[in-house]
Amino acid sequence: MFEAPSFSSLNLDVALPGIFLAGWATLLLIVDLFIPKERRRLTVWLALAGIAVTFVLNLVMYNRHEEAFKGMFIADPFSGFLNIVILLTAVMGILLSVDYLRRTGIERGEFYSLILFTTVGMIFMAGANDLISIFVALELLSIPLYVLSAFRAPDLKSEESGLKYFIMGAFASAFFVFGAAMVYGATGTTNLPEIFSALGGLGQPGGPSVFLMILGAGLIIVGLGFKVAAVPFHMWTPDVYEGAPTPVTAFMSVGAKAGGFAALLRIMIVGLPILTVNEQAAAAWQTTLWLIAAATLILGNIVAISQSNVKRMLAYSSIAHAGYILMAVAAAGTPGIGDQAAQAALVYLLSYMFTNMGAFAIALSIEKDDGSGTSIDDFKGLGKSRPLMAAMMSVFMLSLTGIPLTAGFMGKWLVFQAAIQANLIPLAIIGVLTSVMSAFYYARIIINMYFGEGEGDSAEGATSYVRWTVYIAFAGTVLLGVAPMLVTTLTDRISLAVSMLP
């Protein structure tokens, strides 16, 4: 019968970073009410302080490998590394927001609490080890993001962006949760390692039903595919990214992706690696993910070419980058490649985080207070008016393309390597070809900045907070490109694949 677990058996300290930040965000919401309007900066510093403490807590427990809440949550190097990515994203997102919110006239204190709440959702997503906790974390990640997208209300674009994101997000969650229900129906458990054990008897009499498992896994892929903006579930991305306030776009293009891929990798590698049609073969979901990855790569990169708005261009570029990470997830379906693929995906996320935050920071600098000025043509002449920023933007664009000595190259290198090891050669070839294609639209911005006819934007949005974000992003992009071992020593410890195979 049901027994209430004792408090100490919950092992709460394992989930401390997330719990601390959740408490901090709640307190901040209340404290902010007592901060006078002209001293709003205090809220910013309090939010950053909360993230800093969480960051330290996370580093302290990086090497732990323990479960909390009776196995529903797990702290391991995988979640530890993702937390680093997520918290850095949050820091940069907040730094970008400070002056942007003021000059666009939407400075309200709850903004920072909402950012912290989604960050908590992402942290729990990274450590969730049970379909129930993944679902709750997914919603905690998504719901504040719906509000943040519409934060520029009554601006119609922003409201539209919020409503579209909400409808698509809720639709996706419904798919995910129905898939989770089917997996529960087949195996009788929602815990990922237990699902793994139950799958040993797949298709045998009394074992999990193959029909329910395939239906469940498929619906879970659809649900998370929406969240990470994979083709054909990407329709919402460009509109939402364009309409949302730019710092929010920057934050969610990385953060929501990190959360979605965390859940996808953990479900696929921990829960469903042996969901196979016949034994010793690659997992049954590999072909599906292979096709989704290929479609995402091709469509994202081709449509990005024809975009004239830099936010939309970066939206399609983020779809394309989701394709590269999906390549790693697909590779994880081959037995024995799981850990390598997870490491590649994480390094890719980190490199994408630095590069993309930097690119958005510069796009935000040339944006006007009314939200205009984000066309590709607005970059014309930036090389003359703001040489340093133009140079850094060029590095970000090269890194997004994947040129050696930048972070983007390291990420792509590891992902392609994982795909080749997993025997997905055609997918790797598609990846290389689409990377070459992507050079076309990234280079267009560089050409506009240096050779375009124009006065050159004065980039008044580049206040000191924004400049600092650009410097952090630049340092990360270059450092990761030149000295990748700094990061690979961290990711080397990651092992997701269940080693306690019977």
Added chain:
Amino acid sequence: MVQTDAYIVLSLVLFVLGALGVLLRRNAILVFMSIELMLNATNLALAAFARHWGQESGHLFVFFIITVAAAEVAVGLALIVAIFRSKRSINIDELHQMEG
């Protein structure tokens, strides 16, 4: 006693109806109600499976879904109200400020 299979078939039908509603309806409120239908189809399936397996975690999942759906309602209706104030319409086909 009704077989578990019957519940699952019913929940699948409800889920598909909900999904079709999201894709075919144009009124934001009705789209939203269709999403709720999908979530409740899931709840039905979970409750049926929980009975089938004779354990609680399915029921637990149902409670979480109900709670989360309530939070979603709060945000979703607020967004719909906000857009109605600016546009005087909640037809999702008219949401086309951004094209490209």
